[in-house]
Amino acid sequence: MNSDPATTGLEDESPAYRKRRDEIAARAAEHVLGEPIAAVEYTEAEHALWRLVSQRLAERHRDLAAPEFLAAAERLGVAEDGVPQLQDVSERLHGLTGFRLRPAPGVVPFALFCGSLADGYFHSTQYLRDGATPFYSTEPDILHEVIGHGSAMADDRFAALYRLAGEAVRRVESETAVQFVAKTFWFTVECGLLDAVDGPRAYGASIVSSYGELEHFRSADIRPLDIADMARVDYDITQYQTTLYSARSLAHLEDVAGEFWASCDDTSIEKLLVVDI
DSSP: OOOOOSSSTTSSSSSHHHHHHHHHHHHHOOOTTOOOOOOOOOOOOHHHHHHHHHHHHHHHHHHHOOHHHHHHHHHTOOOSSOOHHHHHHHHHHHHHHOEEEEEEOOOOOOHHHGGGGGTEEEOOOOOOOOEEEEEEEOSOOOOOIIIIIIIHHSSSSHHEEEEEHHHHHOOOOOOHHHHHHHHHIIIIIIIIOHHHHOOOOOHHHHHHHHHHHHHHHSSSEEOOOOOOHHHOOOOOOOOOOSEEESSSSSSHIIIIIHHHHOOOOOOHHHHHHHOOO
């Protein structure tokens, strides 16, 4: 989910935007898994919004996004000149790492959303954020999904981590365990950082797709990547993050988060929570 915080709900959205969003969401809800994703005829205003935000993000990515993310984004090759069709991005992604996109009408429950990653499917919205507030979104939109998650999943090593998180959710049974996997997913896949000589750089989808948070994240309490420490930290997805975790490298991320997702179960998570809370 995009973490730009300027509003906390949908009450500020215009009726015209809400109608447009609902139309696109309704089409997504009709999608049958395995069939081609229906194209959306985006308006010129929506294409202009995509150009504005994606170009501004690209400018900040050069100095604030992790090199591994930048290489993955280049590999996916999403154009900045207009809103892409989800089917086109899905086909490109599948050819690179085996992932496919599945249209979603809105926020998907975490267990379903993350569990689908084990099968190589990523639930993605098709609507774009309100043009009145171009640099933030209270909920995930296609810009967040494609520029944030899609770019990361174009890299084989990031894609493997997404799959491991999905397998972990499928493996655990209790709601407590699911929620802890969700927390580790948030602090890595959504808001993760990698160390660099000029300071931590972002690879997490919520940060790299947020124009404002790309400027803000280095002022957070940035801690070394530590799964046990996450048990003690609360987070709010509607606000800029006050606590973030940075891995020493992508290999370190794989060793810590990847190994946790590969081996965790209800018992190990319960022991972790009992010890650390």
